Amino acid sequence: MNIMNAMMLSCVKATALIEMKEHVPLGLLKTMQLRMHTAMCSGCRNYVKQSRLINQLLQKKFDTLPIIKNTDDLEAAIISKLL
Ligand SMILES: [Zn+2]
Numbered sequence: 001m002n003i004m005n006a007m008m009l010s011c012v013k014a015t016a017l018i019e020m021k022e023h024v025p026l027g028l029l030k031t032m033q034l035r036m037h038t039a040m041c042s043g044c045r046n047y048v049k050q051s052r053l054i055n056q057l058l059q060k061k062f063d064t065l066p067i068i069k070n071t072d073d074l075e076a077a078i079i080s081k082l083l
Pocket of ligand 1: 010011014037041043044
C-alpha cells in the first residue's frame with residue numbers, strides 16, 4: 001500500500017470525520033486525511049456546508065428555548081405552549 005492509498009479516505013469515513021470534527025478535535029493524521037479528501041471530493045465539500053448549516057440552525061433553535069430549572073418552570077412552559 002502506498003502512502004496515497006493510506007491517506008485516502010472513503011466518503012463514508014470522510015463524512016464520519018466531518019461529524020466527529022464538530023464535537024472533538026481530530027488528530028493531525030485524520031485532519032490531513034479529511035483535508036485531502038474534501039479537496040478532491042465535491043460531494044463531501046457539499047456535505048460539510050450542509051452539516052454546518054444544519055448545526056447552526058439547530059444551535060439557533062436551542063438558543064431560543066427557555067431555560068427550565070425546575071418542574072414548576074417546565075409545567076409553566078408547557079401550559080404557555082398549550083394556551
Ligand atoms: Zn467524498
